[in-house]
Amino acid sequence: MAIQMAAEEKMLIEMVRDLAREKVTPRAAEIDDTGEFPWDMKALLAQQDILAMPFPEEYGGTGSSELSILMVIEELAKACATTSLILCVQQLGSLPILLAGTDEQKRAWIPRLASGEWLASFGLTEPGSGSDAGAMSTRAVRKGDKYILNGVKHFITNAGLAHVNTVFASTDPSAGTRGISAFVVEDGTPGFHLGKVEHKMGIRGSQTGELVFEDCEIPAGNLLGREGEGFKIALATLDRTRPGIAAQALGIAQGALDFAVQYAKQRVQFGQPIIANQAIAFMLADMDIKVEAARQLVYHVGELMDSGATGFGRESAIAKTFASDTAIEVTNDAIQVLGGYGYMKEFPVERMMRDAKITQIYEGTNQIQRMVIARALSR
């Protein structure tokens, strides 16, 4: 596949590759170990205008192509999945504003998201509604020039850290998914607070927690689009951001493969490097086949988005499913190549396997992705 990309964007990818190797890789194990949000990594991405990539120039962004954003996520995830997630979620939490916001709303929130001063979050999931997000029970009731929100969003990335929280709530429960609306809730709004913070298996530096709304009053001007358009906005956002999770999975898999190859060349058993055994060399070859196939799917969906095509939900779901399944298989095999050392925290591959698992779950589980693909086939 011939990649269409501007020269500056190619240079940017190379710059991020160096940055990831020099600044992100050395921090990855510590971020995993402490489970603390890496503010230094967020500052680094902001300084380098990496967080500005998903935003149009008129709102302070760099207006980068989707393909280049995917490639940057891939490079960061090779080094540290948590760090790559900072960029993924900046896009996820902001896209509803870009897709449905007015110019005034974009001017109010986007420039400080593009500069990296503010973080964003995307609040869709609730304790009782995950895959079936449309069954949410968070309510928003209009009262004069305000909406009053009540409910809990959980498993929300950047909960308690984001200034701009895109929140989905029902304004008309009798209308089902057509009664769901999208809002921006700013940090510090009375009646809005952080609930339980989760302890996780992987992406441990990313903060995942609850957004709690108790008679939380927000200005009516924080409604994105019209009442009832929220579910459509959420699905359109996820179609465009799922490839970012696929790119994250791809990066994790490539990082594990690179490490396993380097290790297999150096580790000597029975008087020769273990890569000289066909059993190991073929395992590495199979890993390479899967990673390369995932890359082609991820870049393809990036190019589709950049071409202005509509209706890339199937391609987005295929890339996410294949790349995340690949990430789990490849990181598992990487541990096998390292033997007992692969099981130890001293080496990065066990962390990569723990980090890979989430890519099969969030932004729609792989079962749900298969439903999206099957629905496209039966149309």
Ligand SMILES: Cc1cc2nc3c(=O)[nH]c(=O)nc-3n(C[C@H](O)[C@H](O)[C@H](O)COP(=O)(O)OP(=O)(O)OC[C@H]3O[C@@H](n4cnc5c(N)ncnc54)[C@H](O)[C@@H]3O)c2cc1C
């Ligand atoms: C670390 C982390 C970060 C997250 N960040 C965010 C975030 O920022 N914002 C946000 O809104 N959400 C976020 N989520 C939530 C995530 O998107 C959901 O966990 C996910 O969509 C699955 O929902 P659930 O966990 O309730 O599982 P469930 O929906 O209860 O699913 C349980 C199992 O049943 C399967 N299943 C469900 N329905 C079907 C069906 N019809 N057919 C076949 N299988 C089915 C699922 O695939 C899964 O295997 C995050 C989750 C995690 C773990």
